[in-house]
Amino acid sequence: MEKSPNFKILVVGYGSIGQRHTRLLKELGHSVAIVTRYLTNYSPWYPNLEKALHGWNPDYVVIANRTSEHYDSLSVLAETQFEGLVLIEKPLFSKYLDIPAHKFTQAAVAYNLRFHPLLQQLKSIIATSPQVITVNIYIGSYLPDWRSTIDYRQSYSAFTEQGGGVLRDLSHELDYVKWIFGDWKCLTARGGKFSDLEIKSDDVYSLLMETEKAALVSLHMNYLDRTPRREIIVNTVDQTIEVDLIQNLITINGHQSLIPINPDSTYIAEHQAILARDRSTLCTLEEATQTLQTIEIAEKTAIFYTWIQR
Structure with a gap:
């Protein structure tokens, strides 16, 4: 994999897809913290999104917790005036909801098959x-x-x-x-x-x-x-x-x-696109x-x- 400039990244949720995002972003050379309510040996980790935003100050947030929790996580980012990059695992929410008003530099949903x-x-x-x-x-x-x-x-x-x-x-x-x-x-x-x-x-x-x-x-x-x-x-x-x-x-x-x-290649391409501010393929x-x-x-x-x- 090609190395890219180092970003501070926060992955919210540490189930199978959160672990995959964390692994790939670290392999790309970025600094990655996680949010999970469960005990883990991973470091750095935070018990909730609010503490992570304050303690880690990320450039890029990947929301990979349960679909039913996506809206609340996105709302926290919006309410705290987060201005960085955001990727949300698919589907966006568990049901149709209006998108919270926000100041994100760019936000996308992880339909990685586009890549x-x-x-x-x-x-x-x-x-x-x-x-x-x-x-x-x-x-x-x-x-x-x-x-x-x-x-x-x-x-x-x-x-x-x-x-x-x-x-x-x-x-x-x-x-x-x-x-x-x-x-x-x-x-x-x-x-x-x-x-x-x-x-x-x-x-x-x-x-x-x-x-x-x-x-x-x-x-x-x-x-x-x-x-x-x-x-x-x-x-x-x-x-x-x-x-x-x-x-x-x-x-x-x-x-x-x-x-x-490679099974990881579409995920890698997706992350590289959002970090490069390339909107052409992202959802x-x-x-x-x-x-x-x-x-x-x-x-x-x-x-x-x-x-x-x-």
Whole structure:
């Protein structure tokens, strides 16, 4: 990894994703403190965000605690007049809320798949395509296999109010649909808790929509696939494009290419972008808020068996 100028960084939350952010930022050569309510051997650490802001005086704050705690953490930063950089793990909040007034230099939401080379290649192709006819997206993996150190029944994924459920957990797909194919024009969905998983959140959702660039987008997501799948198939007027984000393959009209990718690379690129004040690829707070609105609209259409148009 290339070393960059040293920043003082604060990572709020020290679960699996907080630990990953901490490790990568330290490897990039930055000074990193953490906030966690749990006892830890990591140093420096603070028991709450207020003490950390006063004691550490960070340039950049990464909010990586539970989704249900994101709004309160963001509000603390806003109320204390924090003027540095902010990255918030996805989804932005567990439900749609207005963004607190703030003085941040820049704030973004961690939809790091925007930095995946296969999705960037697909976006480049779609940008020059005269017409996108169909888009089929499938993502599925077995929730009990997600976190080896945590009982899935106790994880945030098991509870809608904590930001769990496939619509929120797998909202990367909703973000990149808009990023690549444009905003939706009409939408319907079907989903909920269908399996025997011992959770209180939705485990299956399918969405059908028309977007600005695609006549028909079908998106399926679930917590059930024992063999993980993350695939995109796009039909334009002159190409069939298949993207496999598990195998790192892209196939265009039958011609297959493998693009090896380090699992950390999209996270690294995301941090480097915000530290360089490069807004070109990052997801803004406003865009992430619109994704939350889409989630809530999808839930309404699933309840009332209806379409919603814009």
